[in-house]
Amino acid sequence: MKILVINGPNLNMLGIREPDHYGKETYSDLCEKIKKHCDSKNIEVVLYQSNHEGDLVDKIQETYGNTDGIVINPGAYTHTSVAILDAVKSVNIPTVEVHISKVYEREDFRQISYIRLACVKTITGHGTDGYLEAIDFLTEGR
Ligand code: DQA
Numbered sequence: 001m002k003i004l005v006i007n008g009p010n011l012n013m014l015g016i017r018e019p020d021h022y023g024k025e026t027y028s029d030l031c032e033k034i035k036k037h038c039d040s041k042n043i044e045v046v047l048y049q050s051n052h053e054g055d056l057v058d059k060i061q062e063t064y065g066n067t068d069g070i071v072i073n074p075g076a077y078t079h080t081s082v083a084i085l086d087a088v089k090s091v092n093i094p095t096v097e098v099h100i101s102k103v104y105e106r107e108d109f110r111q112i113s114y115i116r117l118a119c120v121k122t123i124t125g126h127g128t129d130g131y132l133e134a135i136d137f138l139t140e141g142r
Helices: 027-040 053-062 074-078 083-090 129-139
Strands: 002-007 044-048 069-073 095-099 122-123
Touching: 002 027, 002 053, 002 129, 027 044, 027 129, 053 083, 069 083, 069 129, 095 129, 122 129
Parallel strands: 002 044, 002 069, 069 095, 095 122
Antiparallel strands: none
16 A cells, blocks of 8 residues: 655745744644654555645656555645646646644634545644554545
């Protein structure tokens, strides 16, 4: 079982950016937490973060034919990117959308999610535990 966990712009700034929304764990804490979780369940995991839309599209395309599931937090591209939506649709791999913050309690523009249209599940507002829940859903819960 192989999972790609993909994070979009500014998620490398976790622990520094808006801790009231995103908590105090850093991106490297998040990666460690995910790796530990996957190790304990014998899941192969690839972690990727980029601030660039095209790089995220490239990484999603690379999974074609070699990955069992995608966990994606596209950051602000959630609310704008048809290209990332189309990339996920192209590879046809079960994908879970994750948001650390309670986006449903935030600005109106954050209520729009393009990626959601290609996802089997959305997890919002569970902090970084949401990534682990998404991995469990893809590997056990479907
Ligand atoms: C986010 C929510 C987005 O609105 C925001 O642009 C992010 C992070 C979240 O994890 O809560 O960068 O996806």
